[in-house]
Amino acid sequence: AQKITQTQPGMFVQEKEAVTLDCTYDTSDQSYGLFWYKQPSSGEMIFLIYQGSYDEQNATEGRYSLNFQKARKSANLVISASQLGDSAMYFCAMSAANQAGTALIFGKGTTLSVSS
């Protein structure tokens, strides 16, 4: 069965610093997708970044990058130059198969607090 593990319940960082949020996954599939979502207090889940299991390059989207280490089954999110608006809950998720229309399996999340 697929599983996502996020071991950091909370992380604290100062504005303009970089922060890494950890995510490890478990799957026996060869084809899968990895996602990161941000959930502010409003409740809406906001898509940040995606990495396919066959992608050789690490995904980047603006200040977000995904450090994908396939052999270690890790997919850490790196946020550069943190901003106060980055304070939120962050979830790592995996698709059961690397294709559209499949269910996402989420980790328990990491709360990020950014201070000035």
Place this chain on the structure above:
Amino acid sequence: DAGVTQSPTHLIKTRGQQVTLRCSPKSGHDTVSWYQQALGQGPQFIFQYYEEEERQRGNFPDRFSGHQFPNYSSELNVNALWLGDSALYLCASSTGTGTGELFFGEGSRLTVL
């Protein structure tokens, strides 16, 4: 371009009652998924609708049922509510192509007393 909209945003029910939650997908999206998020947890997949049929289902009892309409909007019904059903219910829409990225609504927060 409207995103995913859900209603109601908050509701309170008592044990044994039934509830219906509604979702309108993002324009151009034909697939709707429902997730349950208990306090302090990640979302858990309930089911997914495509072409008005349930395409996938997670590990939820039959008390949880749904429907998708021809305009792609969807409803989630929960019968015989119990305290453990208290959660944020998230609707997500997607297309049948691409990476499977989901667009979420702000959720319906259900409290069962």
